[in-house]
Amino acid sequence: MALHVIVGKGPVGTTTAELLAARGHRVRVLSRSGGTSTDTVEHRRVDAADAEALTEAATGAAALYNAVNPAYHRWVTDWPPVASALLTAAERTGAVLVTMSNLYGYGRPTGPMTPESPLAATDTKGQVRVAMWHEALAAHEAGRVRMTEARAADFVGPQVPPAQSHLVRQLATLRRGRRAWVVGDPDVARSWSYLPDVAATLAVLGTDERAPGRAWHVPSSPPRSQRQALADLAGAMGVPPVPVSGIPWPVLSAVGVFSPMMREVVDVRHQFDQEYVLDATATTETFGLTATPWPQVVAATAGAPVASRV
Structure with a gap:
């Protein structure tokens, strides 16, 4: 099976790594602190802002996943070098870049948010995410990289x-x-994205040729x-x-x-x-992904x- 490289070993990176490994893929997780490798998941110590190190670690990968999670108050300083390094590594290796994102870029919603909703954020963090998206999309449209993005609501x-x-x-x-x-x-009313559904969406975006070139919403339970x-x-x-x-x-x-x-x-x-509600109709219609039923989400979370x- 293909090699999948995940940058970040927080909840999203770890859950996605476990899912990809369970499906038989080779999985490599990169993080600043490294980790203990197992028979199914390899861990390496790599700085996500180091394009050279990322390129070396992602060489031969089918997909490169951005599951980095900078401190909330450091997005302005920490995201740009990481996003740039990941784009560089994706371009050099040919791996499809799959970015884990959120709904911040839409700004104040006027109804349920779809991937086609205007990226109208006026707050600082939303503008950071919008800038990352536009830079990656421009690289995709120029033929330099293949990229896609998953956007989720608040995690549960x-x-x-x-x-x-x-x-x-x-x-x-x-x-x-x-x-x-x-x-x-x-x-x-708010949407809530169940972390296993987030991981399932990322795994599909990294393995389905229909994914690159646009953003996709994570199927989430009714608000x-x-x-x-x-x-x-x-x-x-x-x-x-x-x-x-x-x-x-x-x-x-x-x-x-x-x-x-x-x-x-x-x-x-x-x-x-x-x-604050998302609409993931396109994801469901294209890939057949659906949200885990809310009672199951609640039972798992409560446990x-x-x-x-x-």
Whole structure:
């Protein structure tokens, strides 16, 4: 089977590596810290911003996956050199570049977001993602690389650390029966992308010749508000629902004076004060991928070991 090289060993990179290996592919994971290789997944220590090292590690690969996850407040400084190095490595090796992305580039939505929705972001992080997309697409259209991109909503699933999921971080709160304080309006509908569905989408984009040249949305369950999703999780955990309240934006802004992470959250307030829903119809119609049913997502997420994630 083909060699697939994944850059980044966070939840997305690890889950995708496991899936590709289970399908019989050779898998190599690159990260700054390296890792312990197994019979099915090789780990190498490589800086994602080092084009030469990436090229050497990806030589002979059918696909090169960008599953890098810079610190939230460092996107402006950390993403450009990484994106450039990955493009260079893809061009030099001929591997299709599969980038894991999100919905930030669309800015404030006016309805369900599709891959054809305008990339109208005005916030800093959204503009970073838009610039990355345009640079990669231009290289593709010039015939220098083959590229594609998966865009997902907020992550959910037992594989996701609390810091990377608005739902997983509340599991301990639900278990204790305390009020859940959430970012934004707890009653607006939101899409949630189950991490195994994210990995399944990436794996298809790296192996199907119909994928390059455009972006694809990860099939996700019908939207649920944060209040509804937390009630669902509580039910799956066998505990009563808890009160759910939105943290006032002035409080978040005040915390942001001291917390770079919280400043970035306030900067994308538009993602939390109205419906934030993706449409993955094109992905389903083209590749036959569908979202894992929400009850299964909830059951799996609720079964995450709470004690080890707080």
